[in-house]
């Protein structure tokens with residue numbers, strides 16, 4: 140009897156033990172599914188069903204499930220018969236996708252809106268942002284029986300596959316999609332004429348001395364010399380900069396991170412041995428939805444950076460092959476959000492693959508703030524809670540579009556020509572400790588000598 144009781148206790152512990160692990164696994168699986176929204180076809184949305192045609196699975200509205208929206212009645216897309224009437228073919232020679240509808244147009248099947256969507260297969264953390272140019276929704280006319288669409292696929296380095304999706308909906312705008320499914324997968328390596336994505340051509344907007352390879356033959360020699368002299372005079376401003384300040388080291392050692400549970404901020408201590416700064420020539424290129432004012436801003440920033448951080452060699456290039464710090468500017472619409480989860484932020488710097496994403500749909504002032512903020516990260520600046528800084532997470536801070544005093548003084552010491560950032564800049568360890576313990580005092584360091592550099596960044 141005692142033996143049975145022992146077995147019973149053992150089994151109880153065993154079952155409870157494993158059930159705990161199972162629950163843990165379930166939550167992990169849910170997290171996994173939530174974080175891999177790309178696998179839409181593996182999880183059927185409520186109100187939808189899967190139909191199969193020519194080996195492809197399509198997700199279509201299930202009319203038998205009446206949890207659909209109002210307005211469903213006779214305006215619904217006739218999805219199954221529409222799919223049966225459709226044939227698709229992609230030509231790897233000319234990038235054309237041909238959709239053929241046998242006898243009627245999509246409109247005859249009550250499809251009022253039809254889109255082909257491109258979604259590259261990619262691992263964000265490993266990839267460069269040039270894949271974003273292959274994220275696209277292409278509207279398809281619904282009143283034609285044969286439609287040819289130029290998919291205009293761009294070369295994006297490591298990319299292999301691009302999923303082509305078909306998205307259809309009926310007459311009412313608020314009606315849910317009646318088809319939202321993968322049509323085919325394109326292997327980008329097989330495409331014979333991939334397009335090359337080039338940065339915004341800024342040759343007429345950015346001074347030749349800030350261009351990576353200025354086109355000397357087309358340059359007005361006088362203009363070039365004048366720019367050169369102006370630039371040399373500006374560089375002399377370096378001698379008038381304030382002396383390196385202990386507060387900048389304290390600010391660099393104390394970064395701010397979002398709380399892992401999503402509420403508030405936590406301090407993140409950074410060792411001076413692990414400071415991030417750029418050691419090779421940095422060549423910026425702006426891609427996507429770029430406007431002239433973005434280039435003007437970059438030109439102004441380069442102007443100021445060549446003075447505060449002369450050891451940081453920084454240029455702009457309109458040639459993709461020489462860009463090593465690309466800035467991709469796209470509006471965070473549904474398609475891009477699906478890839479980047481960008482609805483939660485207006486910009487991001489990816490340190491491993493060294494590129495910046497900026498949501499091009501935000502207002503001009505905020506967009507410029509985001510460009511400077513993310514460039515600040517790329518140059519090695521962390522966050523702070525100061526009121527006057529482009530790197531601030533404080534609610535009290537304005538979204539300024541320039542490097543302010545404390546940002547500039549950090550860049551000054553970070554790119555100083557010394558192997559020891561403290562002794563090389565004649566800084567006092569005790570004062571650094573004081574500012575670390577009183578970080579708000581570090582925020583309030585101001586010096587009028589930075590005014591010229593701030594003015595340079597605000598040129599229009």
Ligand SMILES: [Zn+2]
Nearest residue numbers: 512513516522
């Ligand atoms: Zn940031």
